[in-house]
Amino acid sequence: MRLLSQGADGVYQVALAAHVVFSPEKQTSPAAIASAMAVLLLPYSLLGPFAGVLLDRWRRRQVLLYGNLLRAVLAVGTALLVLATAPDGIFYVSALSVTAVNRFVLAGLSASLPHVVDSPERLVMANALSPTAGTLAATAGGGIAFAVRLAAPGGSISDTLVVLVGAALYLCAGAAALRIPAALLGPDTLASRASLRTALTVTVRGLTDGLRHLAHRRPAAQALAAMTLMRFCYGALTVTLLMLCRYAWTDSDAAGLALLGLAVGVSGAGFFAAAVITPWAVGRFGRRGWIVVCAGAAAVLEPALGLPFTPTPMLIAAFVLGLVTQGAKISTDTVVQSTVEDAFRGRVFSLYDVLFNAAFVGAAGVAALMLPHDGRSVALVVTVAVLYAVTAAALAAGGPVSRETSPPKAPPPDNGARFT
Numbered sequence: 001m002r003l004l005s006q007g008a009d010g011v012y013q014v015a016l017a018a019h020v021v022f023s024p025e026k027q028t029s030p031a032a033i034a035s036a037m038a039v040l041l042l043p044y045s046l047l048g049p050f051a052g053v054l055l056d057r058w059r060r061r062q063v064l065l066y067g068n069l070l071r072a073v074l075a076v077g078t079a080l081l082v083l084a085t086a087p088d089g090i091f092y093v094s095a096l097s098v099t100a101v102n103r104f105v106l107a108g109l110s111a112s113l114p115h116v117v118d119s120p121e122r123l124v125m126a127n128a129l130s131p132t133a134g135t136l137a138a139t140a141g142g143g144i145a146f147a148v149r150l151a152a153p154g155g156s157i158s159d160t161l162v163v164l165v166g167a168a169l170y171l172c173a174g175a176a177a178l179r180i181p182a183a184l185l186g187p188d189t190l191a192s193r194a195s196l197r198t199a200l201t202v203t204v205r206g207l208t209d210g211l212r213h214l215a216h217r218r219p220a221a222q223a224l225a226a227m228t229l230m231r232f233c234y235g236a237l238t239v240t241l242l243m244l245c246r247y248a249w250t251d252s253d254a255a256g257l258a259l260l261g262l263a264v265g266v267s268g269a270g271f272f273a274a275a276v277i278t279p280w281a282v283g284r285f286g287r288r289g290w291i292v293v294c295a296g297a298a299a300v301l302e303p304a305l306g307l308p309f310t311p312t313p314m315l316i317a318a319f320v321l322g323l324v325t326q327g328a329k330i331s332t333d334t335v336v337q338s339t340v341e342d343a344f345r346g347r348v349f350s351l352y353d354v355l356f357n358a359a360f361v362g363a364a365g366v367a368a369l370m371l372p373h374d375g376r377s378v379a380l381v382v383t384v385a386v387l388y389a390v391t392a393a394a395l396a397a398g399g400p401v402s403r404e405t406s407p408p409k410a411p412p413p414d415n416g417a418r419f420t
Helices: 002-021 030-055 060-083 088-116 120-151 155-177 196-215 218-248 253-285 287-306 311-339 342-370 378-396
Strands: none
Touching: 002 030, 002 060, 002 088, 002 120, 002 155, 002 218, 002 253, 030 088, 030 218, 030 342, 060 088, 060 155, 088 120, 088 311, 088 342, 120 155, 120 253, 120 311, 196 218, 196 342, 218 253, 218 287, 218 311, 218 342, 218 378, 253 287, 253 311, 287 311, 287 378, 311 342, 342 378
């Protein structure tokens, strides 16, 4: 189910990028990309924590089922808007609806993972395999989208076909969720039904409780802070790469989109490498120690590879950043899952998604201020390197770096079938 769902995400995201950035009729700027990201991500960043409380009140299997079915319907609506060349405002509202449900589903997947692993000691391996497999599925979905768009006649028809492919995959993901027993994914205890006003009150109180719970889980809070800064860096470099592919390295929209597709594939290879390396690295350095290594490596390699502003070094940088970003995320997911109680896990993972989105939007805004039209900005590359270095130093100074190979005791998984 995760593979189908995130494969559809990859298709849909490439369709959005192609329509917003690489349409021949659009003269894209860093400010336009930042505005698109803000419209698509910032509203959910403000409302996301409330969804987390609902994740802890509803059967997570049902969230995955109906979330994917809803995204299939909304994606069809987006395809019709693209075909009809609707105004950008209406298009963004439709796209926002799909991405909002997407974050809800991803938070539910992360909160559910301990229920489908047969022992707490396997959480690191599960976090290496499951989310990374989803990321690779998204990369594969992006490759499918690139192929469909390049093979299609062009213009709005090709963008429409790509979005419809994503809608079909969302529908398949919803069907796959039906194979999972309804109670398997938790939460262990369901809240009773209440009036809307009472539910809203409980939501606000639950959000406060989730924040308070996280405040008393220092390892999780530190890991989330480090991951947020690394996400900011990744967002700034993503906008840089988009502008380089669009204006600096190619002289046509098709060639720019093909080069971006190659960069996405190389970054996906980095994600796969992270899945292979991280279990060993966590055993060698500990969960937090591996995040420190990832941030420190990025601080050194990112300026060395990025400052030439040429395709080959930047493609190598895409691989490196894919590896260190996914490696740090695997460790962060494991820290959160193993130190946050199950009753609060949905809320904390929704906050996790909010931090991700807000960091990405903030990075796009900073990039809009610093990037020239062709994407070549020494100041931005150096700033990102400094942020990576600060992240590594701050996390390393937060206390002794343990080398544990297994997380602390986590809630036992539900009885029943296991889906890994």
